[in-house]
Amino acid sequence: MDLAHTAICVSDLDRAMEFYDALGFEETNRFTLDGVENVYLGRDGDGDLQLRHDPDRTTPVAPNRADVDHIAFTVDDVAETFETAIDAGAAPVLEPTEVDAADAFAAFVEDPEGYTLEFYHWL
Template structure:
């Protein structure tokens, strides 16, 4: 196998959601920009069905700008899947998305009455991120997110 000429970089993070409009509202409340009108669309076709290994796949998609990348939200129209993420972080294959924010405490205070947080913000006690402030929360479908405030900047 040939050695790659450059190291991979993050292109996008994709999250499957049950209600695209609700998820756009949630992620914009976290500070993501509104997706441009042409960044909310429906995709379908044999190429897509082969790509995602789902017969007759039809997916509503929204791209939300995220630094140098994109947050891709996908709502499967067909076939429909489970409507909530119930996989705990301890399970193999579980994932979370970590987002850099300027002020974890302020974001927590603004959202705590409408968003499910695991706890108030915590201070990392050890490792290379010691001293940083972090908080875990769930999006409307139960996908875990981590807010990270780098206090060393």
């Protein structure tokens, strides 16, 4: 079994697509269903990130780490990806650091919608 995609709601589809484009994601699919725009973004043949935008949504998109702690991506260069994300509009959460308990080198940022992203590679 492989993970096919992770879907997240976004309030500004263009801003979200620009942010993930800066991280090397490319659009792999798009459709609208019941007025909700669905854009799939992929990177290096891995599972996709699905951006869901409902222009008629009346409640704010409010990611909360109590409900979705983070979305993790393996990367070749954690520090470079961290800086790229910051330059693209992310807020730093944890600077690149060794996480001994996980045997990994990792960094965390908050994307423009408020989702926490982890970039890591195994030590």
